[in-house]
Amino acid sequence: MKKLKVATASLAGCFGCHMSLLDIDERLFTLLERVELDRSPLTDLKHAGPCDLGLVEGGLCNAENVEVLRELRKSCKVLVAVGACAINGGLPAQRNHLDVRECLTSVYRTVPNDPELPLPLDQVHAIGDVVKVDYFLPGCPPSADALWQFLDDLLHGRTPHLGHGVIAYD
Amino acid sequence: MTEAPPATRRVAIDPLTRVEGHGKITLRLGADGRVQQARLHIVEFRGFERFIEGRPYWEVPVMVQRLCGICPVSHHLAASKAMDAVLGVTPTPTATAVRRLMHYGQILQSHALHFFHLASPDLLFGFDSEASRRNLQAVAAEHPELARRGVLLRRFGQEVIRITAGKRIHGTGSLPGGVNKAVTAEERDALKAALPEVLAWAKEGVALVKRLHRERWELYESFGAAPCGLLSLVGEGGRLELYDGVLRARSADGRVLFDGADPKGFRALIAEEVKPWSYMKFPYLVALGPERGSYKVGPLARLQNCDFISTPLAEAERVTFRAAHGGGLTHAPLAYHWARLIELLHAAEVIAELLERPELVGGDLLARGERTGEGVGVIEAPRGTLIHHYRVGADDLVTSCNLIVSTTHNNQAMNDAVAEVARRYLDGVEPTEPLLNHLEVAIRAFDPCLSCATHALGKMPLEVVVEDAAGAELGRASKRGG
Numbered sequence: 001m002k003k004l005k006v007a008t009a010s011l012a013g014c015f016g017c018h019m020s021l022l023d024i025d026e027r028l029f030t031l032l033e034r035v036e037l038d039r040s041p042l043t044d045l046k047h048a049g050p051c052d053l054g055l056v057e058g059g060l061c062n063a064e065n066v067e068v069l070r071e072l073r074k075s076c077k078v079l080v081a082v083g084a085c086a087i088n089g090g091l092p093a094q095r096n097h098l099d100v101r102e103c104l105t106s107v108y109r110t111v112p113n114d115p116e117l118p119l120p121l122d123q124v125h126a127i128g129d130v131v132k133v134d135y136f137l138p139g140c141p142p143s144a145d146a147l148w149q150f151l152d153d154l155l156h157g158r159t160p161h162l163g164h165g166v167i168a169y170d
Numbered sequence: 171m172t173e174a175p176p177a178t179r180r181v182a183i184d185p186l187t188r189v190e191g192h193g194k195i196t197l198r199l200g201a202d203g204r205v206q207q208a209r210l211h212i213v214e215f216r217g218f219e220r221f222i223e224g225r226p227y228w229e230v231p232v233m234v235q236r237l238c239g240i241c242p243v244s245h246h247l248a249a250s251k252a253m254d255a256v257l258g259v260t261p262t263p264t265a266t267a268v269r270r271l272m273h274y275g276q277i278l279q280s281h282a283l284h285f286f287h288l289a290s291p292d293l294l295f296g297f298d299s300e301a302s303r304r305n306l307q308a309v310a311a312e313h314p315e316l317a318r319r320g321v322l323l324r325r326f327g328q329e330v331i332r333i334t335a336g337k338r339i340h341g342t343g344s345l346p347g348g349v350n351k352a353v354t355a356e357e358r359d360a361l362k363a364a365l366p367e368v369l370a371w372a373k374e375g376v377a378l379v380k381r382l383h384r385e386r387w388e389l390y391e392s393f394g395a396a397p398c399g400l401l402s403l404v405g406e407g408g409r410l411e412l413y414d415g416v417l418r419a420r421s422a423d424g425r426v427l428f429d430g431a432d433p434k435g436f437r438a439l440i441a442e443e444v445k446p447w448s449y450m451k452f453p454y455l456v457a458l459g460p461e462r463g464s465y466k467v468g469p470l471a472r473l474q475n476c477d478f479i480s481t482p483l484a485e486a487e488r489v490t491f492r493a494a495h496g497g498g499l500t501h502a503p504l505a506y507h508w509a510r511l512i513e514l515l516h517a518a519e520v521i522a523e524l525l526e527r528p529e530l531v532g533g534d535l536l537a538r539g540e541r542t543g544e545g546v547g548v549i550e551a552p553r554g555t556l557i558h559h560y561r562v563g564a565d566d567l568v569t570s571c572n573l574i575v576s577t578t579h580n581n582q583a584m585n586d587a588v589a590e591v592a593r594r595y596l597d598g599v600e601p602t603e604p605l606l607n608h609l610e611v612a613i614r615a616f617d618p619c620l621s622c623a624t625h626a627l628g629k630m631p632l633e634v635v636v637e638d639a640a641g642a643e644l645g646r647a648s649k650r651g652g
Contacts, residue, residue, distance in 0.1 A: 012216065014621050015190050016239020016339045022287065023338050025325045029318070032307050042287070043305040044187050044607065062214060064192075091236040094221035103217050114447035116182075116196055116211050141239065141339050170340070 004155060005051040008040040009072055011065040012092050012124060013058025016141040017083040018042070021055075023144035031148075034155050039072075048075035053154065057082050057141075059089040060125040064118035073131040078154070081133045082147075084140040086126065091140075093124040135160065139168050177201050181601050186610055188288040188305070190240050191620025195588055195609050197596065208592035210585050210613060212450035212623050222571040227253055227562045228346055234558070234573070235340045238622045240283065242340050243276035243331055244551035244576075245622075248558040251414070253346030255545030256562045257538075264532035265348035270413050271524045272334035272343060273549065277412060278372075278517040279327025280552035281469075281510050284617045285375065286320020289507065292611045293382050298604030316378075319371045323514070326361075326368045330521060333357045348536035355531055362525050369483075369522070372515040376487050379511045383504065384494075390504040394587035394612035397422035397501045399455050399465030400475045401440075401579060403433070403550050408477030410488075410516065412550040418475055419455055419465065424499045427457045433548035436557055436574070450623045452581050453574075464582035466501075467554025468616065469509035474499050481523070484516035503587045503615035510617070551576045553619050575622040587612040 010018055018041060022028065039048040048054070054076030060066055073079055084090040095103070100122050104111040127133060137150055146166045153160040178201070184194035192214045198207040218237055222230060231249040235242035247269055254261055261269070291304040294313060302308075310317040328338045333353060335341025343349050383390045400420045405411025408418070408429075417431040417439065431439060443452040443460055454463030465471070474492070479485040491508060524530060547558040554576035561570040591612045595605050 010192075010621075012214065014236050014239040014242075016236070016242065019239045019283075019339055022283070022321075022324070023328060025321060026318070028321055029310055029314075032310055037305060037307055041185075041187055041189075043307070044301040044610075046183075046185065046187065061216060064213060091218075091233065092216050095217055098217070098220055103220055104215065107217070108444045108451075110444065110446065112215075112444070112446050112449055114211070116194070116209075116447055117213055117449065120215050140236070144338070 003034060003036045004053060005038050005049070006035045006040075006053045006055065007038040007048040007051045007072060007076060008042070008055040009057065009068055010041055011056065011058035011069060011086070011127070012061035013083065013085045013090070015041075015057070017055075017057035017086075020139075020141035020144050021147050024148045025144070027148055031151065048072055051076045052078065054079045055082050056080065056086050056127055059085045059092060060121060060127060060130060061092055062118040062120045066121075066130060069127055069131055078134045079131065080135040080137055080150075081127050082137050083142055084138065087128070087136050087138060088126045089124045096123045137167075140170050143168060178206060181606070183606050183609060186613060186620070188291075188610070189614055189618050189620060190238070191618070191623065193613075193618070193620045195613070197592055197601065199596075199601070203598040203600075205592045205597050208585075208589045208609070209447060210581075210588050212448045212620055214620075215449045219571040219573055223568050225568055226566050227256060227560070227568055228566075230560065230568060230571075231344055231346065232340070232342055237573070237575070238619055239339055240619060241276060241280055241551050241553065241622070243272055243335065244549055244556050245558070245573075246335065246341065246344055247273055247413075248547040248549045248551075248556050249560075250344040250346060250547065251549065252545035252547030252558045252560050253562075255547065256542060256560060257347055258542045259347045259537045259539035261348050262532075262534045262537050263529040264352050264534050265536070267524060267527050267530045267532075268334050268349045268352060269344055271353070271521065271530065272331055273413050274517045274520045274524070275327045275330025275334065277327075277552050278514055278521065279324045279331065281514040281517070282320055282323040282327060284552075285379070285507060285511060285514075286317065286323070289614050289617075290316070290320070292607070292614065293379075293507065297608050297611045301603055301607070304607070319374070323368060323371050323375070326364055327517075329364075330361060333361065345536075347538065350535065352532055352535060353530050358525055358531060361521070365518070365522050365525070369515075369518050372511075372518045373483065375511045376508075376515055379508050380490070383508050391500060391502045393502060393504050394591045394615070395500075395502040396583065396586035396590050398583050398586065399427065399458065399463065400471040400499070401455070401465045401467050401555055402472040402475045403548065403555060404429075404476050405480075410472060410476040410479045410484075412472075414549070417548070417555075419457070420475055420499075421458065422499070422501065424474075427455060433557065434546045436546070436548070448581070450578055450581050450620075453579055454582070464586070465579065466583040466616075467576055467579040468506065468552075469513050470500075470503075470506045471554065472550060473509040473512060479516055481516050481519035483519055484512050487512045487515060503612050506615045506617065553577055553617050553622075554579055575619070577616075577618045577620060577623040580616050580618065581623075584613055584616050584618060587616070
C-alpha cells in the first residue's frame, strides 16, 4: 500500500487535538506504517510538500495562522478542520467581543510591536472563513476513537462514517 | 538622521517544532558572520484572562484547560485550588486523593510525551542528524521497543487522568470545593494491575537518559548552560512536592533566597519585564532585581531545589544525580531530561502509593466553607510553577483573573540558552539546518509550553524597558501587578 502523506498544523488552538491523535496509543504504530508525516509539530519539516491529507487544529488569531492555513490548503488534497477551534473559533474566539488594542495596552503598557511578531487579527476566525474545508471533525478535542475511525476510513478509501457515540460536541 | 545600520543578515527558525505551541528563533548575523543577536520569540497573543472575567466561577476550572491540551490537568487543578480558597473550602480527604492522583497521572503522561515523542530523536540520533529523521516515526522504526514503551507510559498517565477527570483531555472531574467522582474499586484495580510494567519502564527510562548523559558528559553539561536562580514549591521538610506546598527560591550558586513562602504572596517575590519582541514576559526574582534575577522552573529546578524525594526509587536517582554534579547545581539545559525522567519515576511511585489509600474510593466528595471572594492556586505543573489568582464578586462572577504559567518563568533562561548555543555553534559559520537544530535542542530541553504562554497574559509587578534599535536602554516605566 502506498503511504499517504499527511501534514498537520496547530493554529490558534491548545494542542489538545494533536494530543488526542496521540491518544490512539498503540494504534499510532499502525498509523505510522500507513502514512508519512510531512509538515507537523511532531516532525522537523517546517513547510508542507504535496500532501494527501491536512489536519488543522485551531482557528485564526493572527496573520501567520492565515499564511500557514493557506499554505496547507494549497499543499493538501483533502483538508480537515479538527476540533472546536478550527470549526468555529472555539474558546479563543471569546475575545471577539473585546477590543484587541485595549487588551494589549492594559497588559503590556507598551504593546510588543517588533516586525518578528505577526499582526494579531481583530477577531478570531474559523478556518472555513478563509479556505475551503473538506471535512469537519467536532469535539474539544475529538476523541482518539473518532480520529482513528476517520483516518482508518480514509486510508482504506472509504467515505468516513462516524457512528453515534463516537462524536462529541463538548 | 542616524547612520544606516551595518548590513546584517536575519536567519529564522520558524516555526519551532517538537515543542508545544507557537514560537520562533531569530538570529542576526553581522557582515562578518558573527552572531549579534539570538532571540526566542513568542508570536501569539490570546488573552484568556480577559474573557474569563465576567464568567461564573464554577465554569473556570473547565474553561482554563483550553489554555493547553498537553497539561490541561494543571490548569484544571490550579483553578480548582484557587476556587476552593474563594469558597473558603478545605477539600475532603477523598477529593484531595483523587486530585493528587489526577495530577501525578498528568506529570507522568506529559514527561513521557516530552521525552519519547518529542525530544528523544535529538538524543538518540544526534543533534545534527537529518531533519527527516528527527521524529517519532524514525524512533518507532529504529528503536521500536523504546517507542512502544514511551507510548504505553503515556497511555497509563492518560488513563489515570480519564479515570479521575472523566476524559483524557479537558476533563471535568475537579470542581470548586472538591471533585464530582471518586475512583471505583474496579478502576483502581485496573490501574494497579498495570503498575509493575509502568514502574519497570520508568526505571529503564532513567537508565537510558543517564547513560546518554554520561556518554557525552562534557557536551551535555556545557551545551547552552547559563547560570540563573531556581524556583519551585517544596513540601514539608523540603520534600519534592508537585501538588501543594510552599515556595522556595535559590540563587545560581545554590544559596536559599527565600523558603517557606506562602504562594499567596507571590507578587512580593517575583516581578516581570516586557520586551517589544515577544508576547511572553520576562519574570525575575525581586530579591535579585531585573538584571540578575532570572530563574528557571520545572524538573531541573525542582530536583535541585528540594532536599529529598519521598519515594525510594526516585530518591536514589536524585542522590545519584546530585552526586554526579559534586553536590553543586548544574545549569545545563540537557540535564532537564535526566531530572524529568527521575520525576516520571517519582510520579509512578506516587501513583502506586495513592492507589493504596482507602480514601481514594470514598464517598465524601465536596465540602462547604465560608466565602472569601479571593483565591490563589499554585501547583507544580509538569513544566514548573503555575499560579492562578482570582477574585469573585458576590454575584458569583469572576472580577479578576491572573494566570502566571510555567513557561513564562523560563523565558530569560531559554533566551540565555539560545544565545549561548548560537555563540558556540553559529558564530562566523554558515548556518546550516543541522546547526540550527542545535538551537531548538536547547529550547526543547526546557519542554516549553508556548501555548500556555500565549494564552495567558500574567500580571506581576511590571517593568517596561524601552530600547533603541541597538538594544541600548532609553527608559523604564513600572506599575504594580493586578
